[in-house]
Amino acid sequence: MTKPAMTTAAMAAQGITLDPVDDSTIVLNMGPQHPSTHGVLRLVLELDGETIVSVTPHIGYVHTGIEKEGEYQSYLKAVTITDRMDYVSAHINNLAFCLSVERLLGVEPPPRGQYLRVLLSEIQRMASHLVWLGTHALDLGAMTVFFYAMREREKLLDLTEMLSGVRLMPSWIVPGGLRGDVPEGWFERCKHVLDDLPGRFAEYETILDQNPIWCERTQGVGIISADECLGLGVSGPSLRGSGVAYDVRKASPYSRFEDFEFGIPVGAFGDVNDRYRVRMAELRQSREIARQAIERMPDGPVSIDDPQIFPPKRADLDRSMEAVIQHFKLWSQGFAPPAGHAYVPVESPKGELGFYVVSNGGFYPWRMHLRAPSFMNLQALSTLCRGRLIADVVAIIGSLDIVLGEIDR
Numbered sequence: 379m380t381k382p383a384m385t386t387a388a389m390a391a392q393g394i395t396l397d398p399v400d401d402s403t404i405v406l407n408m409g410p411q412h413p414s415t416h417g418v419l420r421l422v423l424e425l426d427g428e429t430i431v432s433v434t435p436h437i438g439y440v441h442t443g444i445e446k447e448g449e450y451q452s453y454l455k456a457v458t459i460t461d462r463m464d465y466v467s468a469h470i471n472n473l474a475f476c477l478s479v480e481r482l483l484g485v486e487p488p489p490r491g492q493y494l495r496v497l498l499s500e501i502q503r504m505a506s507h508l509v510w511l512g513t514h515a516l517d518l519g520a521m522t523v524f525f526y527a528m529r530e531r532e533k534l535l536d537l538t539e540m541l542s543g544v545r546l547m548p549s550w551i552v553p554g555g556l557r558g559d560v561p562e563g564w565f566e567r568c569k570h571v572l573d574d575l576p577g578r579f580a581e582y583e584t585i586l587d588q589n590p591i592w593c594e595r596t597q598g599v600g601i602i603s604a605d606e607c608l609g610l611g612v613s614g615p616s617l618r619g620s621g622v623a624y625d626v627r628k629a630s631p632y633s634r635f636e637d638f639e640f641g642i643p644v645g646a647f648g649d650v651n652d653r654y655r656v657r658m659a660e661l662r663q664s665r666e667i668a669r670q671a672i673e674r675m676p677d678g679p680v681s682i683d684d685p686q687i688f689p690p691k692r693a694d695l696d697r698s699m700e701a702v703i704q705h706f707k708l709w710s711q712g713f714a715p716p717a718g719h720a721y722v723p724v725e726s727p728k729g730e731l732g733f734y735v736v737s738n739g740g741f742y743p744w745r746m747h748l749r750a751p752s753f754m755n756l757q758a759l760s761t762l763c764r765g766r767l768i769a770d771v772v773a774i775i776g777s778l779d780i781v782l783g784e785i786d787r
Contacts, residue, residue: 403431406768410439414517414772417782421759421771428767433760437753437785444787448746452712453479453553454689456743460733461547464752464784466509467727469502469538472551474724477632478735479553481720483687483713487555491680492634494556497671498538499633499724500664501568504575505534506727507657507664511582514654514776518595523582530578533571540564554688555681565672572672575665583658596651600762600774603648610761611754614729615656616778620648626725638670650777657779687713712741721749728752728779748787752780 403426410420418439424431444463448456460471473495480486487495512527535545541560542548550557586592602612604620617624623642627635643659645652681688689708690701717739723732729751736745755778762774 402426408771410436415775416513416780417785419775419780419782419785423768423771425768428769430763430766430768430771433763433771435756435759437756437782439786440782441786442783445746445748449743451743452741453715453743454708454712456746457552458547458549461549462783463748463750463787464506464726464728464731464781465546466781467502467506468547468549469498469551470724470726470731472549473499473633474722474726474731475733475735476551476553477722477724478720478733479715481722482715482718482735482737483553484716485554485682485684485687487681488679489634489676490559490678491555493637493671493675494560494680495551495633496635496638497568497668497675498541498551500668500671501534501537503664503727504661504668505531507661508534510657510727510776510779511654511661514779515586515592517772517776519591520586520589523585526578526582526585530575533574537564537568537571540567552681552688554684555679559680565675568668569672572665572669576662579658579661586654593651595770595773596649596654596777598647598649598651599766599770600650600777601648602758602762606761607648607758610757612729612758613751613754614726614779615653615660616729616755616758618643619645619653619656619777621645626723626730630723632722632724637674638667640667650773653777714739714741719745723749726751728781728784729755748784750784750787752778752782752784756780756785 403424406423406425408421408423409415410418415421420436420439422434422436442462444459448459451459457472457475460475461468463471508527508531512524515523515527538548539545541564542550542557602620604622607617607620607622613624621644623644625642626632628642640663643656643663645656685704690698690705694701695705715737717737719734719736721732721734723730730749731751732749734745734747734749735743738744759774759778763771766774
């Protein structure tokens with residue numbers, strides 16, 4: 379039995395507004411349970427034959443209330459919530475939140491802590507881009523690249539596990555610094571992994587760059603101009619793929635990024651292939667920044683020495699009652715920044731990420747709001763898809779590298 383077409387009243391009840399070209403256009407539902415929407419995303423497509431007239435994204439299927447939940451946690455405990463947004467970029471989520479809290483507190487971690495933050499951020503960026511590359515290639519039929527990209531990602535996650543004991547959600551970056559220094563042998567293992575990566579990246583490009591199917595599915599598909607990107611708030615590799623050399627690490631350096639040499643790769647056409655090439659260049663760029671961080675790593679502590687803000691060391695708890703009391707106070711009550719507000723953006727793998735944190739002088743954030751790059755970049759989907767074939771939707775969504783946990787939050 380053929381399912382009846384969705385009526386205008388039914389579409390209006392679900393918040394779908396369409397401006398049909400003529401009576402020949404049809405409405406097609408894609409998702410929310412669809413492997414190529416990179417999360418629980420629903421797209422309502424209006425089609426004229428196989429040509430896309432409009433795309434209306436519907437979000438909220440994995441809404442977790444992270445922003446509101448953050449307002450009911452102490453600043454230290456709220457760090458663990460940030461891991462769950464862009465769940466393939468936990469270190470950078472932690473860093474964005476902590477930078478805003480530190481701005482409220484008026485503190486800054488010591489140099490070693492800053493350099494370790496840079497190193498962990500770039501390792502995380504590579505791990506995130508490898509997830510993107512593997513799944514994007516898989517969507518377009520290149521299964522081998524998925525296996526290869528996951529192979530290198532596992533090595534990067536092993537570094538996080540060796541450091542923190544956790545692979546995906548370590549919450550290792552906290553207000554005031556990091557939970558601890560790296561263990562013995564960690565830098566040597568990190569260098570070994572980094573030395574192996576350039577040959578692996580070249581291997582991916584050997585498979586994809588001259589593949590006629592890959593080229594046909596990505597070149598000239600999903601074009602968006604620089605002006606359209608800026609008007610929609612698009613950032614990150616999707617913006618740089620359209621030729622705009624904007625990177626938060628250069629425009630508003632944080633965590634001593636001004637100490638490192640790196641360029642800003644940009645595209646020429648703003649299509650799916652340019653966004654791929656920008657991310658491949660960023661994989662190499664992140665590897666070089668990580669190498670610089672290891673080579674220039676300063677000595678000293680990794681966190682501030684302020685018992686009112688940063689928990690005491692584990693060894694101190696065995697010999698100091700004052701340390702035990704302070705540990706109990708920090709984890710049961712927390713610290714109270716002065717009244718004020720702060721927003722410190724960072725360059726996440728998806729684009730500009732930042733937490734707007736408002737303090738009323740209490741132990742919990744009075745307001746915590748997220749500038750999520752995946753949410754902003756998703757706005758460009760309709761512009762990217764209009765006039766393309768329905769088969770191109772999968773390639774275009776993949777080129778944006780969205781994560782629904784960050785969009786819905």
